[in-house]
Amino acid sequence: MKAVNRIPLANPVLNGNERKYVLDCIDTGWISANGKYVTEFEEKFADFCGTKHALSCANGTVALHLPLLAYGVGQGDEIIIPTFTYIATANAVKYCGATPVLVDCQNGSWGIDPNKIEEKITTRTKGIIVVHLYGHPVDMDPVMEIAKKHNLFVIEDAAEAHGAEYKGKVVGSIGDVGTFSFFGNKIISTGEGGMITTSDNELADRMRLLRGQAMDPTRRYWFNEVGYNYRMTNLQAAVGLGQLENISWHMGQRRRIAAEYIERLSQYSELFTLQPEMPWAKHAYWMVSILLSDKVKASRDEIMSMLEDDGIETRPLFYSMHQMPPYYDGSSDYTVSDAISSRGFNIPTNATLSEEELDYICDRLVHHCQNNL
Numbered sequence: 616m617k618a619v620n621r622i623p624l625a626n627p628v629l630n631g632n633e634r635k636y637v638l639d640c641i642d643t644g645w646i647s648a649n650g651k652y653v654t655e656f657e658e659k660f661a662d663f664c665g666t667k668h669a670l671s672c673a674n675g676t677v678a679l680h681l682p683l684l685a686y687g688v689g690q691g692d693e694i695i696i697p698t699f700t701y702i703a704t705a706n707a708v709k710y711c712g713a714t715p716v717l718v719d720c721q722n723g724s725w726g727i728d729p730n731k732i733e734e735k736i737t738t739r740t741k742g743i744i745v746v747h748l749y750g751h752p753v754d755m756d757p758v759m760e761i762a763k764k765h766n767l768f769v770i771e772d773a774a775e776a777h778g779a780e781y782k783g784k785v786v787g788s789i790g791d792v793g794t795f796s797f798f799g800n801k802i803i804s805t806g807e808g809g810m811i812t813t814s815d816n817e818l819a820d821r822m823r824l825l826r827g828q829a830m831d832p833t834r835r836y837w838f839n840e841v842g843y844n845y846r847m848t849n850l851q852a853a854v855g856l857g858q859l860e861n862i863s864w865h866m867g868q869r870r871r872i873a874a875e876y877i878e879r880l881s882q883y884s885e886l887f888t889l890q891p892e893m894p895w896a897k898h899a900y901w902m903v904s905i906l907l908s909d910k911v912k913a914s915r916d917e918i919m920s921m922l923e924d925d926g927i928e929t930r931p932l933f934y935s936m937h938q939m940p941p942y943y944d945g946s947s948d949y950t951v952s953d954a955i956s957s958r959g960f961n962i963p964t965n966a967t968l969s970e971e972e973l974d975y976i977c978d979r980l981v982h983h984c985q986n987n988l
């Protein structure tokens with residue numbers, strides 16, 4: 616059985632006002648970093664998260680860099696991050712000259728393990744970045760408690776988790792700051808783009824200043840310090856606003872697809888399991904993830920290549936930071952992250968998957984696993 620068309624892992628769906636708004640930018644000449652779509656996208660995004668402020672920016676990586684800069688993080692400082700994440704989380708810390716201190720993830724949510732944070736806190740620790748991995752929220756209550764006790768800031772890297780909820784609270788509104796990505800494969804997209812949410816007025820002002828080259832707000836073209844050009848364009852925001860107007864649909868499609876996978880696959884727990892949804896969580900299902908059991912003798916990469924031959928695109932779970940050259944720390948402490956990352960992969964989670972495609976993907980996945988026991 617060979618699929619005629621390759622089934623992609625992810626693809627943007629631009630089925631609302633995106634086209635209309637982009638054409639409006641072109642017709643009016645408002646294509647750069649000022650314009651009504653930037654303002655409206657930011658206002659609507661703040662409403663969506665329930666925060667006072669939302670600041671658009673160039674991508675989800677600089678969305679992490681700006682709050683770290685605004686908190687004054689620099690040389691000699693330490694920031695706690697999960698080792699199991701996308702590299703942008705660690706890189707943003709490195710850009711400040713600070714050191715990312717790695718913590719293992721936990722079974723269940725796959726997020727940072729709150730029980731392993733305190734042992735990593737030193738006098739140099741300034742903050743914690745949690746990552747809502749693949750759209751599943753981190754267990755935030757214990758993290759916020761530790762942060763309060765040690766006077767640390769908390770940034771939620773919600774790049775993959777638009778609309779996910781922790782105990783009824785939308786992610787990005789729980790810590791001091793939330794950050795989002797609108798890269799092409801994320802839950803909603805602007806091509807490249809990012810957003811920062813916060814209810815801290817002072818911090819928001821500081822980030823706005825740094826985002827625009829630190830130009831003095833009271834004296835045009837006067838600069839008291841080194842800033843950055845991390846702005847989003849009106850063109851990107853036009854796409855973003857169109858996407859955001861439809862975010863319930865985008866979120867609903869992902870929950871529908873996840874439910875369809877669970878229905879078809881949960882009976883095969885001797886072959887593999889899916890990333891679970893914890894009782895306190897509303898998973899945003901940026902990606903549905905499969906974890907192969909030890910009973911499957913083929914390697915993760917072999918199963919993925921069999922699926923590739925069937926025309927099904929998959930993707931390995933992230934390699935942990937402690938395995939990669941820039942952040943290698945020689946420790947073998949990260950057993951949970953290692954176990955998950957080496958045996959897991961993502962299966963197609965694009966919003967337009969049909970029942971037929973879902974049947975086909977599940978059928979092939981089960982077939983290859985059963986053939987390799």
Ligand SMILES: *Cc1c(COP(=O)(O)O)cnc(C)c1O
Nearest residue numbers: 674675676701703774775796798
């Ligand atoms: C995608 C992503 C980012 C960075 O976003 P970009 O827009 O690609 O810069 C940061 N953190 C996580 C967890 C991500 O998945």
